[in-house]
Amino acid sequence: MAKFLTKDIRNIALMGHGSEGKTTLTEAMLYAAKHIDRMGRVEDGNTVTDFDPEEQKRGISIGAAVAPVEWKGTKLNIIDVPGYFDFVGELFGALKVVDTAAIVVSASGGLSVGAEKAWKYAVKENVARMFIINQMDREHADFKKVLDELREMYGNSVVPLIIPIGYGPDFKGVVNVLENVAFEGTGKNIKEVPVPEELGDVIEQYVEEITEAAAENDDDLLEKYFEEGELTNDEIVQGFLKGMANGKIVPVVAVSAVNGVGVESLLHVMQRYLNSPENTSTEDVKGKEHPCKDDAPFSAYVFKTVTDPFVGKLSLIKVMSGKLTPSTSLYNPLKEKGEKSGGLFIMRGKKQLNVEVLHAGDIGALSRLQLTETGDTLCETGDNIVYPAINYPEACFSKAVFAAKQGEEDKVFTGLNRLYEEDPSIKIEKNVETNETILSGQGEMHLDVITSKLLSKFGGNAELKDPRIPYRETITKTVSAQGRHKKQTGGHGQFGDVWIEFSPIGDTNIEFEFEDAVVGGAVPRNFIPSVEKGLRENITRGVLAGYPMVGIHAKLYDGSSHSVDSSEMAFRTAARIAYKKGCTEANPVLLEPIMEVDVLIPDEYMGDIMGDISKRRGRIMGMSQVDGEQKVSAEIPMGEMAQYATDLRSMTQARGSYTAKFLRYEQVPGDVAQKVIDSAEKLEEEED
DSSP states (O other), X not given: XXXXXXXXXXXXXXEESTTSSHHHHHHHHHHHTTSXXXXXXXXXXXXXXXXXXXXXXXXXXXXXXXXXXXXXXXXXXXXXXXXXXXXXXXXXXHHTTOSEEEEEEETTTXXXXXXXXXXXXXXXXXXXXXXXXXXXXXXXXXXXXXXXXXXXXXOTTEEEEEEEESOGGGOOEEEETTTTEEEEXXXXXXXXXXXXXXXXXXXXXXHHHHHHHHHTTOHXXXXXXXXXXXXXXXXXXXXXXXXXXXXXXXXXXXXOTTTOTTHHHHHHXXXXXXXXXXXXXXXXXXXXXXXXXXXXOOEEEEEEEEEETTTEEEEEEEEEESOBOTTOOEEETTTTEEEOOSOEEEEETTEEEEOSOBOTTOEEEEEOOSSOOTTOEEEOTTTOOOOOOOOOOOOOEEXXXXXXXXXXXXXXXXXXXXXXHHOTTSEEEEETTTTXXXXXXXXXXXXXXXXXXXXXXXXXXXXEEOOOOOOXXXXXXXXXXXXXXXXXXXXXXXXXXXXXEEEEOSOTTSOEEEEEOOOTTSSOGGGHHHHHHHHHXXXXXXXXXXXXXXXXXXXXEEEEOOTTTBOHHHHHHHHHHHHHHHHHHSOOEEEEEEEEEEEEEOGGGHHHHHHHHHHTTOEEEEEEEETTEXXXXXXXXXXXXXXXXXXXXXXXXXXXXXXXXXXXXXXOOHHHHHHHHHHHHHHHHHHO
């Protein structure tokens, strides 16, 4: 592969909603640039960027994949990003290393939720944007309608650059309105043709819009435009490039990925008008800027990791500054250790192409790094350059994960940890209360893919179940109970006798308090710690449904002993008897965890969301405006939120998001409590 200098590199993420043709468009660009002999099809599972067996099986993109396209002396590092919301974590890594987000929308479907979210994330990461109106060959394709929709949403910064000749089945070519050239033909049979006369008025209008947008990005150009009413083509291009660089111009390109119409013009736009990393710099965690230049100290950012039990680990990187060669010394400042790579590559899908050097701004891969993870920085020893980590969205869909067969636990949990290296948007944690391992992700499909990969890659057959809710139990009145344990076995017997008063503390954040109120030696001093130990051992299992007891004060105030038969074990047993008897009589109640939930939604979904929260026994605590959206703050029982991520996505057409954190415990209503108790009894019977 040719060596490309920083000025000849473009880093572009293809983003947008699922099934709007990003992978097919990547394929079409590779075909137009003669990197592949024939275009693969997503349906056939033979595209360059959908190479994972799970992608081929499901017919959707699951992981971000790099496909460098060489076009007329420029290297376009295309990153094909999944559009399905369950795999949104892949988008966050890609946005850390690209200079332009190319947002794909359908010519027949128009602006989608996925496109809206892609725009929002790109703006947040300060990445330039462009729109690609794909599927122009489809019935009901309407470039003008979609363009108007985009401009209504995002303003006059959205300008048409490549417009269609014909719509739907009649889509046969495109016009570059800035350069006033037209092309017709499909695939590799593209030829320049005269600009259609019937498009003259439309082109004139669009050129005027582009000229105005270009002038607004340069004071000198704006002054000249006001004075003379026009700019030269070179001046328009000058303002256009400046506007692209600062995100104030968003070009729109018409294309059909399936038949290749407009693909070469799209490649030309990417090469001619999109940002190069040449004049950029990146701020590290200490606030220091690192220019993207070959003569700067070396640093690279790991934006994705691919794990394979046979090939090993591949770390996809962008060279943020300096140059990288196979002999460059690598140091991971976060791990405070040096690294040794097995090779330096360019990735095209799963294909590894050896390279001798990557210049500043280029994207490639290092193999077999031992310690380095996604989000880490590599630099030379002594530089200690660290770039900000990737802020993945909060995992919001959780299941308890078990080995499907006894004895396979090691395969399952070792494999899960390996998959976490590949996809840090999942979360794996042990719930010490329920003794379950909880696997969390972005949705049901996300976890389904993880478990499928676990089996195919690492032989770990996992089973997912709803996590147990960590209920609690407490008492609501004060009672006294005797615990008497007497057993004669022929030799020394066992004898322990205690009177304990159980009372509610009133604060369930306090698990247990023990008070020694014995007078006169009714219970010998050396056995009192045993009474406390017996109580602490048993409050872990409540008297209603076996959940831990909290908020209990136990006062030992009387008892008796035997000079020969009393022992520590006997008094621990007596304490257990008193506990069960006393707490059963003290009006025990079930407590449930209450979550503090913040839901972000567009205004139009307010009614549905508030009604749904009420159905979940939730309470609305407040509402406020955040970044143009409504934030609904609520308190909802954890037991009512098992499917909330899926339900919220359904109610809001995937526009809604939420965060939740534990707030406190509250008493469970009687009818709900009885269901929990019945379920616990049934589970205990099954385990027996």
